[in-house]
Amino acid sequence: MTGGSKKSQKGKSKSNSKSKSESKKKFDFNNFDSRALERDMWILGRLMSGQEFKTVDEYNDFYRKANESGAISNFQPNTVEDHAQYLAYEAFSKEGGERRKIAMQALEISENCPDAYVILAEMERDNKRKIELYTKGVKAGEKVLGKEIFDRNKGKFWGIIETRPYMRAMEGLAGSLWNSGQLDRTQEIYERLMELNPEDNQGNRYPLLLLYMYRKNFEKAKKFLLQYDEDGAEWNYSKALFLFLTSGITLESKIAIRKAFESNKYVPALLLTEGKLPPQGNYITIGEPDEAVSYVMVSRNLWLRELDAIKWLVNEFSAYIGDERKVPGQFRDR
Secondary structure, rough: OOOOOOOOOOOOOOOOOOOOHOOOOOOOOOHHHHHHHHHHHHHHHOOOOOOOOOHHHHHHHHHHHHOOOOOOOOOOOOOOOHHHHHHHHHHHHOOHHHHHHHHHHHHHHHHHHHHHHHHHHHOOOOHHHHHHOOOOOHHHHHHHHHHHHHHHHOOOOOHHHHHHHHHHHHHHHHHHHHHOOOOOHHHHHHHHHHHHOOOOOOOOHHHHHHHHHHHHHHHHHHHHHHHHOOHHHHHHHHHHHHHHHHHOOOOHHHHHHHHHHHHHHHHHHOOOOOOOOOOOOOOOOOOOOHHHHHHHHHHHHHHHHHHHHHHHHHHHHHHHHOOOHHHOOHHHOO
């Protein structure tokens, strides 16, 4: 089973204009890394240090003036840690060798830059090396943030922008540990992330639910499904699988799998695809193939391990689309 963040954000920004007609480049949303957008909010937080706002209007006025005066665009970091993080945000807006180079520059300025380790880990192919880099990122984050912020802000961690590099390093470490078979540690990290940020802006609930089922911890899976009851393809397919594994073919499981098909019809085919999956983009479109790829990347091994479940899915899907001939023969109910 492949672990890791279900929604990768490896940023790319292409620049290849060579003539006046090409000077206005089309913005490639799919290859844009949204993490680069955090920089202005992070800078604003630095500029607001020591400020007290009594009303929302005062805050908005401060932001407007900071933006109009160039205080944000011309921001100069005051500490080595801030300088390194500033470069990390710049790296998120680049691609390939340039991205790696800027991340390395950030670490030369300060070793306490979690996002720089995250960037290098994402570009690394060797999973053992990924674990080493993410681990360094986690430790750097703990050092920069200090113990007090964890105690004081548990439950609303993501809302503090300075915590996000640490959270990204933790998320990446969990996925890489999962890929190496270290499931105890993987579960511990995902649960810690959910404890720090129950609203789960990162989407860690999706792999954690699958991990519970993969380890046959159905009691925790059940509580999790009740806690985060939602309507989306990834949740719907996992909920249907949970119901089948715990209760078999019932009216409830049949309703659940039909609801999953309606939320994304591309998942079944991808679950049965042999070999490599299509590349995952930076953004997920509800109901489209990229959402299906995102889910199947982390769930396919679990589904295929449960042969009765995959046969049930195939039979239900063939009935749903009304043509069993479209289903691979080895997965048909004989």
